[in-house]
Amino acid sequence: MAPAEPTAARPGRPRSARADKAIMEAVLDLLAEEGGVAGISMEAVAARAGVGKSTVYRRWPDKERLIVAALAALKGPLPEPPGRSAREDLLVLARAIAAEHSGRRGRCVWNALGGADKHPELMNRYREEVLEPRRELMRRVLRRGIAAGELRADLDVEAVVTVLVGAMTMPGRAPAPFDDDVAERLPDMVVDVLMRGIGV
Amino acid sequence: MAPAEPTAARPGRPRSARADKAIMEAVLDLLAEEGGVAGISMEAVAARAGVGKSTVYRRWPDKERLIVAALAALKGPLPEPPGRSAREDLLVLARAIAAEHSGRRGRCVWNALGGADKHPELMNRYREEVLEPRRELMRRVLRRGIAAGELRADLDVEAVVTVLVGAMTMPGRAPAPFDDDVAERLPDMVVDVLMRGIGV
DNA sequence: ACGATACGCTACGGGAGCGTTTCGTTATTC
DNA sequence: GAATAACGAAACGCTCCCGTAGCGTATCGT
Known part of the structure; x- marks a missing residue:
């Protein structure tokens, strides 16, 4: 500042x-x-x-x-995954991202980063200071889950990170196919879908 | 027009x-x-x-x-899921969304819909004419997969739709943690993660 | 040929907004 | 109390831009 x-x-x-x-x-x-x-x-x-x-x-x-x-001042404290299980850690991260991207914070990002091509500084600072640390934290959680045998060993970590971040930041962008109720339960629903898969 | x-x-x-x-x-x-x-x-x-x-x-x-x-003129033809299997259909949709949201189309949406609060007409038209038909198509594919026994019967359809759309529209927004290579293979990776789940 | 309309172009009045400057006031150090 | 610097307010020159209007020309129906 x-x-x-x-x-x-x-x-x-x-x-x-x-x-x-x-x-x-x-x-x-x-x-x-x-x-x-x-x-x-x-x-x-x-x-x-x-x-x-x-x-x-x-x-x-x-x-x-x-x-x-x-x-850049939007940068808040990183959520702390408790480390008891991969599932619980992912849930903590998912909830944290959902919380951060609802309300004013989410709208700021969504609005400010439009036209990122014209103001590259904006996108760079935001990615370096806010986005990437969170992705890195999520990678660590996933790798720990793999090492602990809780997650598949052949997991594509980068794909999972993208899925999770994308899913949790979606509602802030495309308002209103959701009830407020659904929005609140979204982190749990998403982690559940991810853990179990959608196949039979 | x-x-x-x-x-x-x-x-x-x-x-x-x-x-x-x-x-x-x-x-x-x-x-x-x-x-x-x-x-x-x-x-x-x-x-x-x-x-x-x-x-x-x-x-x-x-x-x-x-x-x-x-x-509203961005509205393109809906992708046509071939209907042979749920997995293949989802892959077709995922690839279509990824293709639509990369390149100019994606940037238009990302830039235009910032400040959606101030121009509600923009968001409404886009959601009604572009977004919602695609979500509805995806819901149909998922329900067909459930009926065919390919997908879990207790699946949360809305959560899966959100995950898939969110994941596929993510890269267009947050450039460059990805190699171009990864971006191209993302649809396949995401559908694979979804189908199998990340758990052991 | 003739009326009607669209075309590209230029100009205009009015407003918004950026970044600067000036002014009188207020807070802090010496 | 003197020097210094930040403060809120107001005004400035400048540029951009919205939406309108008028020009002469081009393209249609009859």
Whole structure:
């Protein structure tokens, strides 16, 4: 976030931490409501944050880098798989992904990453800081399950990761063939389908 | 497309079918490259189509309805499951979805549907005309597989549909953890994982 | 030939928005 | 108290763009 000056007793009035946070929140709110980078205006960000435009531009040089910073700030703590069984671990991960991608967080991603070709920084930061760590965690869980004899030894780990992530992030994208009820039970349903397979 | 006047011998010069098509193509190209509704300008559409702005506005009253029309025009023919086995049918559907969502088509959807809250018409038309028919086809295939005894009788059809669609539309969104090679084999890998399950 | 309509092109009024600057005020250090 | 820097507010120049209107030309029916 904003070029980190060590709080080294600089003269003058210090930056307002409150403004920092208000701006980030405003960007994320607008990102969730409007249509991506092009749909957000700096004017709206400042107004929503209750802040002057100069306060925004003092921290970030332009719109794109402000949004990149806000998106990276979405990075939350990684879910911790308890490690008792592969099934339980997968369920924990599935629920975590589902939770993260519903609500504002999911909408931010979905809206911001449209037009990723035009703003490659956005997609890169998000993939490196948010997506890939989660995929890596899932790979570890799968490999541990294979080693423990709980999962098939010839499993295509990458395919399973893709299936699981894809399935859990789907509902946030294509709203409403689902009851809320179904959406809540989706992680359990998906893990069950995956574990048992659909064949007889 | 454009208020369908039956070609009923109106006087004067007829609308150019070539312009119709060029405009649609231009919208889709720009939708794939730029960032959603807000990222597209009518001047860019007209220029790309090699057409005057008036020719665009003669057909659609404003930008939003133009884009809605273009998105609905993405509707292609439904893939035809051969019906010899559930596995083969699912593979055909998976490959079809993967093919549709790679390349320009996928980018259009991904970019256009960001900010769906702000342009509900977009999402609605797309879901009704493109997404839902494909989900319904998949449900039919699954139910036929259950009836034929190839799939588990207690299968959660809706969960499987979500898993399959989610997995196949994933790569178009999160580029590049994949080799091209993996992306091509993804449908087969996913169907295999689904059929057999990941458990021992 | 004639009227009607579509065509590509150019121009326009009006608004939105980016990034900058200025201003008077407020908070913090020396 | 003096120096410094961040603050909110407002205004600026600039560019882009929406949707409309008018031009002269091209293409259709009669």
